[in-house]
Amino acid sequence: MARRVFAALLSLIFVLTLNFFLFRVVKSDPVGSLFRGRNVSPEAKDRLRTEFGLDKSLPAQFTAYMGQTLRGNLGVSYATRRSVGSEILDKLGPTLVLVGISTLLSAAIGVLMGIKAAWQRNSSFDRGSTAASMLTYAAPDFYIGILLLAIFAFWLRWLPTGGIENPDGGGLFDQAKHLILPCVTLTLGYFGEYAIIMRSSLLEVVNEDYLVTARAKGLRDALVRRRHAVPNAVLPVVTLFAINLGFVLSGSIAVETVFSWPGLGLATSDALRGPDYPMLQGLFLVFSGAIILTNLATDLIYGYLDPRVSTS
């Protein structure tokens, strides 16, 4: 347990270091691109470089960055001049709602479909759901998004073309309406993954002796499935869910773009243009931190789900 936590901390420090150098591999000039095409005196640019700390040597910049990050200060965005922490907090909500809800939905739908498909192997439900899973899983999510947008927003005009709420202030119902299309898109895009993995994992255990025993005891089919088959087959799905949960924060750049959803995914693509170093470092720290944390949590939960896995 302590070792796992220590390993997680170590990866976090590694990520901090990597993030800093990763964005500086490509030689670029954030101050220059901030003012490209405008008549700014070299002195004014130099002053801004000093303000951003870009005039210092790379090791000095790195020390400053590590120091302030460890103190919980993520710096100030070059583009908006607001603190990176508050910029990220602003965008956290929309992403959390969209990707969180769709991750839960796709996992729930996918797992239930996978169970049913495996239990009724070769039935028409199995063939249909497997085909549907493959199809939606293979389709790029932005493509599904554009398709849904064309049908439900442009053609039928049932739902809005994007954004998070109507500027008129439509309230909760209005926000829900805006959420439907992007959420359905992501759910469609990801439930197949769960369905396919749940199905194949369950198929691996259907012929196990303990299931024969369970049936021989006279248990109802549904009980055999629920109490004996699924718990033994659910581990790969938990892993997948945990990984996807880690990615909830990084959002979906493509779907957020299609539906003009103001979340962290779009903030990332935006920050890359500067490049807005502090913003990128802050975002990637949050993304990798979320993945490292969920992985740690999964590791610990594994021991509970499957006593064969030791957490010592």
Next chain:
Amino acid sequence: MRFRRVVGAALAVGIMAGATIAVGSGPAPAASGGSSDAVLTVGTKQDVDSMNPVAGVLLSSYEVWNMQYNVLVNFKADDLAPVPDIATSWSASPDGTTWTYKLRTDMQWSDGEALTADDVVYTLTRARDEEWANFYPFVSGFTDITAPDASTVVVTSAEPNPNLPFIPVYILPEHVWKKYDKKQVASFPNTNPVTSGPFRLTQWDKGSFWEMTANPDYYAGAPKVGTVRFRVFGNDEAMAGALRNGEVDAVHDLNPQLESTIDGSNITPVEALDGTFTQLTMNTGSGPVGNGHPALEDPRVRQAIAHAIDKEELVSKVLKGLGQPGQSVGVSVDPKYNLTVPADKTYNFDIAQANSILDQAGYAKGSNGIRTMPDGTDPLKFRFYYPTSNSVYARDVEFISKWLDQIGIATEVTAKSEDELTPIENTGKFDLVVWSWTPYVDPSPQLSYLTCGQVPETGDDGRYNDAFWCNQEYDALYESQRVELDPAQRIAQIKEAQQILYTEAPYVVLYKPVTLQAYRNDRFTGFVKQPADTGPVIYSQSDPSYLLVEPVVSTSGGGSGDSASGANDSDDGGSSSTGIIIGLIVAVIVIGGGGYLIARRSRTADERE
């Protein structure tokens, strides 16, 4: 008073944020007087980066400032001529170095304080002394800025400045801005601004929309719409769909390829030219840094290349007709400054002629079909770069490489992000580049970029001459037009300089692309192009449209949409976080309930077996 960054950067989609910024807690102007309660909704792909005119750089930020601040002298809608704004009249001393502005005395800030000459002097002086990047170029030459009385401002320059009376600096309230010193001023968010203009920011939901409310007490009369709302879109298709659906009434910067999807009698498309041009830049090799190919130092090689480029074909194939073939360098948004090259001096597309120019100049073809320098060394194989910021550049380069191949010039094409390409250009480590510029109204800056003084000397000195081109005759014309006070003389000198540029061909201007805007003519009327005929209706120099648009009086009792006729509901900002929490709870209930129902249904099915 809008200055654009190069096209790629201007396209930057400023999608950010989620939470509502608390704005408008001050005395918000109520929509009364001349304003109706109509809401004009504008679709854009770019959020505001900062509401603070000292910090923001994006076009959307300028849109806000244009609507809520005033300048001394504004641009006229149809021809960008000077018209009164804060200043009612102005005069110059005979030598053109001292300008006197007489100010209105009836202007008020939104917090009730009077706008006086002191605010003007304060803003101009601070912009100069602290080198506020957005405004410094317009005030840097002032040696003296004074207010002899409350309604007069006098500025003095060391040398005559033909741009005056224009000083495109938004005048800010001294009593607010003096609270922020030089270090603090850029981080001041200005989201609850004290303003003087026809509209005022009342809400900003970062990444989603911002809202401007009409100022009923505006000196020139209240705007005819009560509210202008800007909605930020993440992609073009959604924005076009929203215009068709009536979710928005006007859109800015729609992908021109989508023009066919918005045709309809109730939508007016606007193909606007903003001066932007795309050029083939050649590294002509002057200056201490860089390693450009020696052949490009020879004007004959550059002229041969100019003959080998079919600009009409680029416009029709790459831009699908949505642009104008290139002439000389466009130096201004204002068409009167831009040269139309006379027919007898035009480099027509003619591969045979291009080949014969190169043959005569001694660049013989080698056995592999590639020409070499006259002394037989250095094959004409050019490093050819383009930025990935806009997909049309890749297509341009594809066509140009094909044509160059036909005149015995090989290319080695590399795509780079704008950030990576900028240092490559500045250090002269290239031969050819395709990229764009967008000029200001004032022609001087764009002209200055190709003067000898702008040739980079260290690679990071922030100079702009990316063709590394130096021509004394051109420089002399640049210097004389910079202080020429006779408008006709100045235009003549500028056009002569452009002709030299065209003939010497450090740039081959490929085309001027249009920016596509559109509006719903069945909902709003009164949009004006600035400048007339060629310009945009919104996101223009001074945005006259917002003061003039008014809702179309409906004869059929309202259409499918509602934003034109809908009442201006007050917004319950801050509901988004509660909404998020409730949304999560609902989702959990839905998922849990659904799962339970499915489980139950399958149990009964099993029992039936």
